[in-house]
Amino acid sequence: MIFLGCDGGSTKTEWLLVDHTGQVLAHRIFPGCNFAFWGEDGFRDLMVRSVQTLLADSGITSQQITSAMLSLTVYGEVPGTEEFFPQVMQSILPDCPLQFSNDSVAGWCGSLAGRPGINIVAGTGSVAYGQDSAGNASRVGGWSLFFADEGSCSWVARQMITEFVKQADGRHPRSAIYEELRQELSITHDLYFSGYLQTNVRQDSSLLAKLQLVVLRAAQRGDPAAIGIYHRAAEELTEMATAIRQQLTFSAGETVPVSYSGGLFRAGEVIMTPFRACMDRESFVLNEPRYSPVLGALILAARGFLSLEESDAMADRTAAQLTTAPSVQ
DSSP states (O other), X not given: OEEEEEEEOSSEEXXXXXXXTOOEEEEXXXXXOOHHHHHHHHHHHHHHHHHHHHHHHHTOXXXXXXXXXXXXTTTTTSTTHHHHHHHHHHHHSTTOOEEEEEHHHHHHHHHHTTOSEEEEEESSSEEXXXXXXXXXEEEEEOOOTTTOOTTSXXXXXXXXHHHHHHHHHTSSOOOHHHHHHHHHTTOSSTTHXXXXXXXXXXXXXXXXXXXXXXXXXXXXXXXXXXXXXXXXXXXXHHHHHHHHHHHSOOOXXXXXXXXXXXXXXXXXXXXXXXXXXXXXXXXXXXXXXXXXXXXXXXXXXXXXXXXXXXXXXXXXXXXXXXXXXXXXX
């Protein structure tokens, strides 16, 4: 049996093709596949190029794939995606059994190996997804990179932008945030930052999320404003998990596991220290993610074909073989 998993987000689209033992046949990373940004033609072109490259790497045909799970950003959020995505992918992978989900589902399945609990994604955007032991599901967040997605890299950057302009105006005292942002963007005049937002960030939302790294450097220098942003991010992400716990059915006294994925958590203790404190306060059990989201998609593709134990063995062997995948621009 051969399984195909795809984790398609706003920043990158990662593909894995493996056999049922976990032997990796192909692994590739492409640019983000956000349909809302690419449009129909751009999305289709990216998917065609991705699949053709993956099949060429592996030397197999689409007919040989037992099952595929494509966990894609904005699936089920933008009208028409639940019809358009299957239509496009079936034309690219004829005779291949296809399943689709939002990318938040792959994040949950990977982090918790498909077990009951809650996963919080804080990357370019933020979203939380959970399932209880009865298979009931709930999702919270993931509304908008520019106006919501609290606790995400984009949200952290937005808080920093507010702080920077207030410091530039003299409404707040200047700190490392002010210095780091000017240095990052080679700003020689504060108002030029407004032009950067209008001409660059509006055209490429990933640039907003990348500004989170400016906040991180400021926090590592001990900037109270930057540290405070990460503490507020931890509170926002915890609020999402609490909302999901209230919407699902966990037995009385049951400790609910929470895991996490996404680029914000690569900030290390700057985010993890306040995040752990919030989790402890709300009586969650924080679990390190067991697998990556693309492995979560792979596990979902294998459901109904492998037992939970066989799926674990497949994922363990696959994870052991993975190194940084070659990317194709």
